[in-house]
Amino acid sequence: MSQPREHELLFDAPGPKAKRRILIVNLAGVVVVAAALAWAGFKLHERGQWDAALWGKAFTAEAWTAYFLPGLYHTLLAAVIAIVGAFVFGLIFGVGRLATIKPLRWASDVIVEFFRAVPVLLMMIFMWQFLGLLHAPDPSFWAVVIALIVYNGSVCADLIRSGVHNLPTGQHEAAAAIGLTRPQALAQVLVPQALLSMLPALIAQLVVALKDSALGQAIAYSELLREARLLGTPLATLQTIAVASVIFILINYGLGKLGEYLAGRMRGRGLALDEEMAEAIPMNVSAIGARTMIVSPEPPMPYDESARQEQELKHRRHHI
């Protein structure tokens, strides 16, 4: 028996009368959407935004070789370096939060919670001005990268911690039974397993970093959005920003699908994401994204919570 699809939750298979009604509303929907598009198109026409010369500006060879592609390169460069750095940052502080030495654990907790609560844009502007005062080379680029590392790294640290917490207790016990010390158990048994199930969440985090790198336009980092604005200034910004948006959407949508595919494969191999991580995938809001702060790893209502989660996962499998 197949699982019910989510949108079939609320209604039966339509009979003849309902089918007619659906057809009518469908037609009405098409008319409304067409009317909205026509209105927007007319608005654009009124403002002269359909002018071929304006759109042409975004589609010359020079626009791509001198603006869009270099901008995209800088966007991807910052995002990829940041996600690698965030992984290392997360590994260090995630393990730090699991340490048996209390001061180490507290320090890691404070650092992670701090960087998670501070808006990325504030961090970026501060780092930019700070590196500028130090006469550091390329302050825009490093400000973007550092701000993205500390924020996304803090999210990663939490993913690692909750990943280890959510391993079956048998793993802790088995490691202890064969005589591994706590650091050995973490390094050889627990963290590697948490890392594997973290992979899809890491890709989700890459999308977050990619989106947030656009904040760099505020501190003169020549990423895609900034380049698009430069190209379009002063009259064709609508056109160039539209092109840049499409590029952003396509890349992020593709990465999102990749993350979902990997998550599906992990489940197939029995490496299910725990709830918190599964939440992180759609929820890593953005720019300054998500948090799972203070959500404790243990579920609030042990007895029926697990049943609920089981059911939720069943649904998810079908329409993530």
Add this chain to the structure above:
Amino acid sequence: MTLLTRYLEFMANYPVFRAFWVNITLTVFSGALALILGTIAVTMRISPIPSLRAVSTFYVNVLRDIPLTVVMVAMTTVVYFSLDVDFSGQLATDFYVGVVYFGQAPETSVGMMANFYLLAIIGLGLYHSSFIAEAIRSGVNTVPLGQAEAARAVGLTFLQSARIVILPQAFRGAIAPIGNTIIALIKNTTVASVTGVAVETSATMSGMIEMGPQFIILIFLTFALGYVIIVIPVGVLTTTLSRRLAVKR
């Protein structure tokens, strides 16, 4: 100690509290907008009408995959400059002055500032509505199938069962992800500076660092701790609420 006292003297010249107030009001208004739009989007997403589902899916996916900065930049460069949508009328200005300055208008060009403030609210509201919609949708998934079947069995139409049975339970099951979105929204209001809201925290911090570079670390810590103080209670509140309000099954 002397550094600290000199810093406090310096800080007294800047409207730090008003800056945070601006971000809080941006959160409240754009959050309300996002909740309304998000609820509409999710109702369309679970409706029996395929075209409404398609529109909602498209809306959510596009807004989720576009960087917030692009949306916020577009609110001025595209919506205002290219399309000439303008909110600097009397009503908007009064609203802005009332909310941000408690009715005491400053001498600068208030109409323009009100315009950017409202554009920022719309941009933030649109962007976060997609995350709210996804959050509520995850809440819909926690509602057992039997609830919807029972609602149909007693003869409720789709909208009735959504309004009376499904969505109330979905909201209660979605408190945690909605809370995450609100926390992200609080921090994301700093991006309003790229829409032209010059009185909010990131713009204020940047201006202060330019005028007093010797205090750079203290200035950053002031603003960063401000956000820690705002965000952590909201996180605690959401966690408590999500536990208290979760439907016991």
